[in-house]
Amino acid sequence: MQRRAHKAVAAAAVVFLVVNALLLLPDGHFLSPSSIEYDASEYSRRLGSVRAHSPRERVINELFKQGIRPGNPNYRRLLNSRLERLQKRNKKAVSQRQTMRTLRNTKNIWYRRSKAQQAELEEKHAQLRQLNLNNHAQQRGLNVNNSDLDVENQGPLSICGRPTMMGTPSDLALLKNYEESSTCPGSNSNKLLLLRGQGPKLYGRTGNNLVELLHALQYARDNDVQLGIISNSWAFEMLSKMFMSVKNDDWGVQFEKAFCVKIFDSEDEVQGYDLLFPDVTDTEEFTKQLFMYQSGLHLVDYIGHQVQYIQTLFRNYNTGEGTTESGEPVLDMCSGIKALFGNEKNVIYSVIHQRSLEGAGSTLLGRVSKFSGCDPEAALHMAPDYVKSILEPLGLLDYPIVLITDGQDFSVLQRLLNDPDIAPKLRLVPEDATWIGGDITLAVMANVFIGNPASTFTGFIAKSRLALGFGQSYLFRAKNENGQWEDTCGDTCIFDKRIMAAMS
Numbered sequence: 045m046q047r048r049a050h051k052a053v054a055a056a057a058v059v060f061l062v063v064n065a066l067l068l069l070p071d072g073h074f075l076s077p078s079s080i081e082y083d084a085s086e087y088s089r090r091l092g093s094v095r096a097h098s099p100r101e102r103v104i105n106e107l108f109k110q111g112i113r114p115g116n117p118n119y120r121r122l123l124n125s126r127l128e129r130l131q132k133r134n135k136k137a138v139s140q141r142q143t144m145r146t147l148r149n150t151k152n153i154w155y156r157r158s159k160a161q162q163a164e165l166e167e168k169h170a171q172l173r174q175l176n177l178n179n180h181a182q183q184r185g186l187n188v189n190n191s192d193l194d195v196e197n198q199g200p201l202s203i204c205g206r207p208t209m210m211g212t213p214s215d216l217a218l219l220k221n222y223e224e225s226s227t228c229p230g231s232n233s234n235k236l237l238l239l240r241g242q243g244p245k246l247y248g249r250t251g252n253n254l255v256e257l258l259h260a261l262q263y264a265r266d267n268d269v270q271l272g273i274i275s276n277s278w279a280f281e282m283l284s285k286m287f288m289s290v291k292n293d294d295w296g297v298q299f300e301k302a303f304c305v306k307i308f309d310s311e312d313e314v315q316g317y318d319l320l321f322p323d324v325t326d327t328e329e330f331t332k333q334l335f336m337y338q339s340g341l342h343l344v345d346y347i348g349h350q351v352q353y354i355q356t357l358f359r360n361y362n363t364g365e366g367t368t369e370s371g372e373p374v375l376d377m378c379s380g381i382k383a384l385f386g387n388e389k390n391v392i393y394s395v396i397h398q399r400s401l402e403g404a405g406s407t408l409l410g411r412v413s414k415f416s417g418c419d420p421e422a423a424l425h426m427a428p429d430y431v432k433s434i435l436e437p438l439g440l441l442d443y444p445i446v447l448i449t450d451g452q453d454f455s456v457l458q459r460l461l462n463d464p465d466i467a468p469k470l471r472l473v474p475e476d477a478t479w480i481g482g483d484i485t486l487a488v489m490a491n492v493f494i495g496n497p498a499s500t501f502t503g504f505i506a507k508s509r510l511a512l513g514f515g516q517s518y519l520f521r522a523k524n525e526n527g528q529w530e531d532t533c534g535d536t537c538i539f540d541k542r543i544m545a546a547m548s
Contacts, residue, residue, distance in 0.1 A: 099130050153515055155534030157417050165536070168344045201512075203358060204378035205389040206489045209513020210355055228304035230270030236317040237264055238308075240274040241327030243281065247335050250480050251500030253282045255547065256334040261303065261353050262346070266339050272306045272314060278327065280369045286481040287357045289366030289374040302356050336546045346548075347510075347539045354511035358488075362481065375479055380486035383477035384446065393444040393471075394435055394492040396460075398426045399499040400452040408498035415543045416497070417532035418520040423496040426456050428463035431494060433529035434518045436465075440492055445469045448483050484508070492516045497538065503547055506538040 103126045112119055154169060156162040201210040230236075239260055246253055257279055264271035273279050284290065288299055296307050308314055324330045339346050364376035376382070385391045401408055405424045413420040422430045435441050445466060449456065461467050473486065487493050487505045495502030497519040506517040520533035533543065541548040 099134075100127060103127055103130065152531050152534045153510075153536055155531060156537075157532060165344065168342065172344055172348065201359060203361060203489055203512070204381045204485060205387070206381075208358075210358070210511075228270075229264045229268050233269050234316075234318045235267075235269040235320055236272050236306075236314060237269055237320045238272045238274065238311075238314060238317075239279040240277050240311060241330065242276065243278045243327075245326075245328045246278055247328055247332035248500065250282065251502075251504055252335055253278065253331070254504045255500050256331045257283065258350055258353055259334045259337040261305075262339050262349060263334070263337055264304075265349055266341065269320065270306055270317075271304070272308055272317075274311065275307055275309050275369055278331070283357075284368040285372075285374060286362055286377060286484070288360045289362045290369060291366040302360065303353070338541045338546065338548065343536070343540055347536060350507065350539060351511040354508050358508065358512060361485065375481060377481045377485045379477045379479065380446075380473045380482035381489065383474050383482075384444070384471055384486070391444070392440070392491050393446060394440050394494065395446045395448060395487040395490040396426055396431060397487060397493070397495040397499065397502050397505065398424075398447065398449040398453070398456050399496045399501065400424060400450060401496075401498060405496070405498060409496065411545070412497045412520075412543065413522075416520045416537055417522055418497065419522040422521065423498070423519065425453075426460070426494070428459055428466055430521070430529060431460070432463075432465060433521070434494055435492065438492060438516075441465050441469065443469065443491075444471050446471045446473065446486060446490070448473070448487060488512065488514075492518065494518045497544070498547075500547055503538055503544070506535065510535050510538070 103123060106126070107113070107119065107122060112122060154162060154165045156165065201208050237260060239257075247256065260271060260279075263269075288295070288302070299305070300307055321330065321333070324333065339349075341349070361377045362374045363378065364374065366374055368374060385393070399405070401424075406421065409418075409424055410420045412418065431445075432441065435445070447457065447460065447470060460470055473483065484501075484505060487495075488508045493505060493509060493516065495506060495517065497503065497506075502519065506519060509515075509517050515535055517535050517538070518531070520531060520537055521529050522532050524530050533540075537543050539548050
């Protein structure tokens with residue numbers, strides 16, 4: 045009995061000492077129950093691999109690591125401010141995810157007012173997509189080590205740090221099959237379509253000139269002839285300012301391989317070829333004929349070829365390194381994005397391209413309106429209600445809205461600045477960073493693009509967006525019987541010659 049009593053007393057003494065040790069602070073003061081605080085850092089250390097911490101616990105951990113504990117006069121203030129900041133950041137992230145989900149689910153690629161035409165295009169597209177997916181799978185299975193055929197070595201691509209859908213299985217939905225596209229046109233032909241002559245006497249400005257180059261590539265493909273380019277021609281001068289800058293001695297070989305063309309240093313070198321259109325020596329007239337060319341291919345096939353040409357351009361966009369063919373230093377195609385957003389890669393933004401078209405806008409847009417059903421004036425004026433009808437349902441009024449304009453109609457900017465919803469988010473590219481190439485990339489990489497379909501500059505941007513796997517190019521819109529703005533034609537309408545004629 046006495047032994048049991050002694051053991052009980054000893055146990056009680058041990059418990060007393062342990063409790064006192066736990067309650068006693070290093071400075072000798074006791075903790076009252078109300079002053080005992082939860083030590084999140086100690087708790088998380090003991091849990092080891094368990095990481096189910098709440099945001100509050102993570103913040104408390106951070107404060108403890110900095111030596112800021114309960115009792116510190118700044119503890120409560122810092123805790124609340126950091127929790128508030130964390131809540132705002134999380135709310136912004138959730139909002140961005142919801143916006144991106146909405147954008148992914150609202151693409152309107154093949155829409156046509158004619159349901160029969162829309163069904164036919166979608167069926168043709170589905171067949172081509174399946175063919176290309178099968179080819180893609182076969183290429184992967186064979187492990188073909190050829191840069192012209194191996195899609196795995198060609199993507200996916202990022203431009204200015206922002207991802208595209210290029211080089212992914214989704215990208216294949218708009219591509220021609222590899223067997224056909226792997227052979228350069230005119231390989232067995234002596235006929236030569238030669239791009240020669242210099243500016244400024246060309247048919248139109250940069251937007252037109254890009255169309256002319258794309259049409260030249262298409263003409264060579266459609267007619268199985270070789271395409272040649274004189275090294276000091278308008279085509280090289282225009283192209284190398286934005287794409288394929290000269291960086292090394294192999295530049296010419298790389299260019300020829302990339303575009304299936306032949307480069308000539310002078311017209312003397314083309315002797316022996318069967319030159320097409322030899323009598324058209326005026327550069328402006330020749331580029332006009334290129335601009336007016338319309339391929340006889342089915343729309344889906346035509347898109348497939350044009351997409352490949354545009355993708356090749358953007359695989360070789362200029363970053364400020366190298367020179368043009370004539371030796372002029374090139375600018376950075378990312379200059380507009382960098383000037384507005386710095387190095388932030390995931391910023392969400394939209395771009396409006398407003399073009400008055402030197403007074404001919406109403407006539408040109410009126411023709412597009414006749415065949416697409418779009419409003420004959422809205423894309424010229426970019427009124428706030430028109431812009432908001434696009435951005436508000438997508439949740440993009442909360443994000444930057446960049447305006448690219450020819451500056452011919454200042455009232456457009458004034459109306460947007462007077463709108464309480466648009467004005468706080470409206471941005472203009474700084475003058476020292478704005479140029480044609482930078483504006484193109486800024487618009488191509490936007491989450492949403494609003495443009496004027498009568499402008500070939502808008503057209504190239506919209507085509508490039510489709511080539512890189514983006515939808516959300518809003519060019520063709522009109523009010524319905526209820527007075528609400530809606531799309532009248534899908535993204536692929538920009539390639540459709542029935543709607544765009546020569547601009548396609």
